Amino acid sequence: MTPVLELQDVSKNFTLHLRDQAEIGVVRDVSFKVDAGECVVLGGPSGIGKSSILKMTTGNYHASGGRILVRDGDVEVDVTQASPREILSLRARVIGYVSQFLRVIPRVSTLDVVAEAARGENGGEEQAREKAREMLSLLRLPEKLWNLPPATFSGGEQQRVNIARGLAASRSLLLLDEPTASLDALNRQTVVELIEQKKREGVAILGIFHDEDVRDAVASRVIDVSRFAPQPGASQKELTHA
Numbered sequence: 016m017t018p019v020l021e022l023q024d025v026s027k028n029f030t031l032h033l034r035d036q037a038e039i040g041v042v043r044d045v046s047f048k049v050d051a052g053e054c055v056v057l058g059g060p061s062g063i064g065k066s067s068i069l070k071m072t073t074g075n076y077h078a079s080g081g082r083i084l085v086r087d088g089d090v091e092v093d094v095t096q097a098s099p100r101e102i103l104s105l106r107a108r109v110i111g112y113v114s115q116f117l118r119v120i121p122r123v124s125t126l127d128v129v130a131e132a133a134r135g136e137n138g139g140e141e142q143a144r145e146k147a148r149e150m151l152s153l154l155r156l157p158e159k160l161w162n163l164p165p166a167t168f169s170g171g172e173q174q175r176v177n178i179a180r181g182l183a184a185s186r187s188l189l190l191l192d193e194p195t196a197s198l199d200a201l202n203r204q205t206v207v208e209l210i211e212q213k214k215r216e217g218v219a220i221l222g223i224f225h226d227e228d229v230r231d232a233v234a235s236r237v238i239d240v241s242r243f244a245p246q247p248g249a250s251q252k253e254l255t256h257a
C-alpha cells in the first residue's frame with residue numbers, strides 16, 4: 016500500500032543573506048515513509064533539523080533537493096514541486112499541522128477558530144461547532160473562554176486551542192511540532208489519548224515530542240535525525256542540490 020507520506024533524499028540548506036549569502040546545510044538525504052495509522056517521531060538534539068523537516072513537509076520551507084510525496088486520494092503530490100495553490104489545497108484537505116504557537120486572526124472567538132477547522136467538505140455549521148465544543152471540553156478549556164479570542168490566553172490555554180483546532184479537522188496526515196510543550200500532566204495525557212485515537216482512525220502522524228513519556232506513549236517508531244546531518248567537510252557544491 017502506498018504510504019501517506021514519503022520523503023526521498025530530501026535536503027535543506029539555508030542561505031544566510033546577512034552573511035554574504037553563506038549557505039549552511041541542515042539535513043541531507045532524508046528518506047523515510049509514514050504509513051496510515053503510524054506515528055513516526057523525529058528525535059535527535061536541538062538544532063538538528065526536526066522542525067525544518069516538518070516545515071518542508073507542510074510547504075512552509077522549500078526543500079533544497081529531493082521529493083516529499085503526500086498521498087491525496089488516488090494521487091501522490093510532490094510538495095517540493097507543488098504550486099502555492101496546490102499547497103493551500105493540501106493544507107485545507109489533507110495535511111494538518113499543529114505547531115507550538117497559536118497563530119490566529121485577531122478578534123475571532125476561540126469557538127469559531129476551532130469550528131472553522133472542523134468544518135469538513137461535507138459537514139454543516141452546527142456539526143462543526145459541536146465538534147469544536149467537544150474538543151475544547153476534552154482539553155479542559157473553561158467554557159467562559161470559548162467566546163473570547165485566544166490572543167490574551169496563557170501559553171497552555173493557547174496551546175490547547177491550537178491542539179483542538181489541529182485535531183478537530185479530519186486530515187489523513189498530521190504534523191505535530193511539540194504539541195504538549197506547555198501542558199500540564201492531565202492535558203498531556205488527553206493529547207496522548209487523542210493521538211492514539213487518530214492512529215486507530217488510520218491517520219498518519221509525523222511528530223516531534225521532547226517529553227519522553229509522551230514520545231514513548233505515542234511513537235510507532237523514532238527516527239534519529241542526526242543520521243541525516245551533512246558530513247563535516249562536505250563541500251558547499253555537494254550540499255547544494257542544483
Ligand SMILES: Nc1ncnc2c1ncn2[C@@H]1O[C@H](COP(=O)(O)OP(=O)(O)OP(=O)(O)O)[C@@H](O)[C@H]1O
Nearest residue numbers: 029030031041059060061062063064065066067068
Ligand atoms: N529560517 C531559517 N533561516 C536560517 N536558519 C534556520 C532557519 N530555520 C532553521 N534554521 C536553522 O536550521 C537548524 C535546524 O533548525 P530546526 O528548528 O529544524 O531544529 P530542531 O531540531 O527542530 O531544533 P529544536 O529541537 O531546538 O526545536 C538550526 O541550526 C537553525 O538555526
